[in-house]
Amino acid sequence: MLIYLLIACDRLDEKQEKKLKQNLSELLAALTAxxxxxxANDVTLINECDSDDxxxxxxxxxxxxxxxxxxNFPVNLFNxxxxxxxxxxxxxxIEDDTREPVSYFGKQEGAGEAFLIAEYLGL
Known part of the structure; x- marks a missing residue:
């Protein structure tokens, strides 16, 4: 199964957007690392941040x-x-080049748990 993890960039208020833009290079560096x-595990970067929005x-x-x-490792990274x-x-x-979300976690939603996410994904 091909999975994805994204930083939630939508529905942010002005303060959150400003902070995200300020931290973009650091976030990108962490993801790239x-x-x-x-x-070797075929992990790929998703970097579609060309827009000003x-x-x-x-x-x-x-x-x-x-x-x-x-x-465990990607969920820990994003946590x-x-x-x-x-x-x-x-x-x-990701199925047929379409991303289907199954869960949200983080600052507002609380820490992600790999076991629960696996259940949502049907692993």
Whole structure:
């Protein structure tokens, strides 16, 4: 199953958008480091932040998973980013090049739990 985790960039107030834009380079660096470290696992970077409007941004990763244990590292990464940068995250699966969200976690939603996310994904 191909899953994705994104930083929630939509429905932000003005203060949240400003903070996200200020932290974009650091967030991108953290995601790039994770992708580089997991290149053998076919982890790819999702970086669609060309617009001036945060609402249209897509920033995160995608990776194949076969077992729920494979979710531990990416969920932990996004939990740490959520704590550090006061963001929320979206997780879901990709089917026929379409992203289908299954759960949200982070600053507002609370920490993500890999076991529960695996259940939502049907792993």
């Amino acid at each position: 994770y992708v580089d470290a997991n290149e 945060c609402e249209q941004w897509q920033l995160g990763i995608s990776q194949p998973v076969k077992k729920n244990i494979h979710l 740490s980013l959520a704590r550090k940068y006061d963001i929320d995250c979206e997780v879901g699966y």
